[in-house]
Amino acid sequence: xxxxxxxxxxxxxxxxxxxxxxxxxxxxxxxxxxxxxxxxxxxxxxxxxxxxxxxxxxxxxxxxxxxxxxxxxxxxxxxxxxxxxxxxxxxxxxxxxxxxxxxxxxxxxxxxxxxxxxxxxxxxxxxxxxxxxxxxxxxxxxxxxxxxxxxxxxxxxxxxxxxxxxxxxxxxxxxxxxxxxxxxxxxxxxxxxxxxxxxxxxxxxxxxxxxxxxxxxxxxxxxxxxxxxxxxxxxxxxxxxxxxxxxxxxxxxxxxxxxxxxxxxxxxxxxxxxxxxxxxxxxxxxxxxxxxxxxxxxxxxxxxxxxxxxxxxx
Amino acid sequence: xxxxxxxxxxxxxxxxxxxxxxxxxxxxxxxxxxxxxxxxxxxxxxxxxxxxxxxxxxxxxxxxxxxxxxxxxxxxxxxxxxxxxxxxxxxxxxxxxxxxxxxxxxxxxxxxxxxxxxxxxxxxxxxxxxxxxxxxxxxxxxxxxxxxxxxxxxxxxxxxxxxxxxxxxxxxxxxxxxxxxxxxxxxxxxxxxxxxxxxxxxxxxxxxxxxxxxxxxxxxxxxxxxxxxxxxxxxxxxxxxxxxxxxxxxxxxx
Numbered sequence: 001x002x003x004x005x006x007x008x009x010x011x012x013x014x015x016x017x018x019x020x021x022x023x024x025x026x027x028x029x030x031x032x033x034x035x036x037x038x039x040x041x042x043x044x045x046x047x048x049x050x051x052x053x054x055x056x057x058x059x060x061x062x063x064x065x066x067x068x069x070x071x072x073x074x075x076x077x078x079x080x081x082x083x084x085x086x087x088x089x090x091x092x093x094x095x096x097x098x099x100x101x102x103x104x105x106x107x108x109x110x111x112x113x114x115x116x117x118x119x120x121x122x123x124x125x126x127x128x129x130x131x132x133x134x135x136x137x138x139x140x141x142x143x144x145x146x147x148x149x150x151x152x153x154x155x156x157x158x159x160x161x162x163x164x165x166x167x168x169x170x171x172x173x174x175x176x177x178x179x180x181x182x183x184x185x186x187x188x189x190x191x192x193x194x195x196x197x198x199x200x201x202x203x204x205x206x207x208x209x210x211x212x213x214x215x216x217x218x219x220x221x222x223x224x225x226x227x228x229x230x231x232x233x234x235x236x237x238x239x240x241x242x243x244x245x246x247x248x249x250x251x252x253x254x255x256x257x258x259x260x261x262x263x264x265x266x267x268x269x270x271x272x273x274x275x276x277x278x279x280x281x282x283x284x285x286x287x288x289x290x291x292x293x294x295x296x297x298x299x300x301x302x303x304x305x306x307x308x309x310x311x312x313x314x
Numbered sequence: 315x316x317x318x319x320x321x322x323x324x325x326x327x328x329x330x331x332x333x334x335x336x337x338x339x340x341x342x343x344x345x346x347x348x349x350x351x352x353x354x355x356x357x358x359x360x361x362x363x364x365x366x367x368x369x370x371x372x373x374x375x376x377x378x379x380x381x382x383x384x385x386x387x388x389x390x391x392x393x394x395x396x397x398x399x400x401x402x403x404x405x406x407x408x409x410x411x412x413x414x415x416x417x418x419x420x421x422x423x424x425x426x427x428x429x430x431x432x433x434x435x436x437x438x439x440x441x442x443x444x445x446x447x448x449x450x451x452x453x454x455x456x457x458x459x460x461x462x463x464x465x466x467x468x469x470x471x472x473x474x475x476x477x478x479x480x481x482x483x484x485x486x487x488x489x490x491x492x493x494x495x496x497x498x499x500x501x502x503x504x505x506x507x508x509x510x511x512x513x514x515x516x517x518x519x520x521x522x523x524x525x526x527x528x529x530x531x532x533x534x535x536x537x538x539x540x541x542x543x544x545x546x547x548x549x550x551x552x553x554x555x556x557x558x559x560x561x562x563x564x565x566x567x568x
Contacts, residue, residue: 025533026532026533027532028530028531028532028534032530032531032532033530033532036394036530048534056547056548057534057537057547057548059537059539059567060524060525060536060537060538060539060548061524061525062525062534062535062536062537063525063526063527063533063535063536064525065351065352065353065525065527067350068349068350068352069352070352070353070527072527072533072535074533074534074535074537077534077537077548220352221349221352249349269352269527271528271532272353272354272527272528272532272533273343273352273353273354274343274392275394275528275530275532
């Protein structure tokens, strides 16, 4: 009888039963798929980006499909942190998987205030700080594209919480590693790499943008090679765990991210295509480890070989 | 194929067939094409056949529907549904009027089947097509016992003009009755029907479409602006709809 592989990973002191996490903005408030999948089988659930006050989101059309990808300009439409805790979170009390709140603010003090509220909410296990959403005019991208402000936001959040702090980085910068290093120095315990890539699409007959907001964030398999490269870069520069995401559609994609240095991964757009993707990735990783006699999934993280290296050992 | 670029397609699923209601929709994706087109497409349930088969009606408009039209019996297909709220049924004394523009006939066919089964309504349906070649299901609808009024944009069949023209004429001639309107079709048509219904103080349900990534309330992509009088800025077609009361929608934004 082969030994059951150990898929568990640690993110800033938080132990996940496996490295598969659902990405913010692609998993609603966590409970929408309760009837379709066993949420307790997931490594963790990251809920929709939450702000201090409710946000309506951008005018429609907010979403357009492009080859192998989706452009969206949802703009963090959400009910606000207080309504989330009161109305949405109770549905997740029985779920045996850590709930991570993705948070964003329009100012440093807003980040601090949301963090304080979450600090008093036992069911929320960790925070993922969004400094990278490209759709918010004030905040969002402005914080994440500059090492100094990215670090400042991280400090503000860290000061107000004892929970693990993950910072989600934007790919829309010239040098992601310098921001990663700055955020690590400011106390972040993990990094999510990466958010959507800015893009646009035009309807030729009308010459109008396909999104009412003109620009949006590109996600899906179209961005996977780029996301993989960013994870590779960042993982080689920081000591804290990197959570890789960007176009992961199956367990083999997930393995690519682990091999280049990710400790855990997130499933985003793929959930729209097939709501069971995250569960299938968990099963796929389990079976892969079993068949390759890999005892613990951590052995895969950062196991990228040199091109000329022998292929004999797995 | 039942007309040029228009297809009827059935999927065997007793479980889904038994619980589907008129106005609800399915997210359908051909297995094996997960990369491009990436997303499933929403289709309203067109009818239920033999209590175990879901039928959809669609026109090929892009890559997703074209590939679907080329699929064969036995091909693997992913279907999530039934999703959404469905049409509320009329009260005992209410006279339902069904208004369909083009492929808008899809969910209204299912509704008319159900209404005829529940009670012998004198069902009246207004249909608009761009041209006579696109007229579908004429025999099926008449055999259900529906009273049909048809308009075509080019005048190749029935009244020349829009379906909203023949609806307006009917409402003018019959101002003594207070019908309940069910409408599905292009957004411009729904807007006209809705504004007319609101001005006449008639109950009107519309089936709305939107770009949609998941159909499950995860992405919040399918936003439709809510009317100012409501406290919600946007409705989500997949979760709050796809059936809406006409006055719930900010028609000026569409």
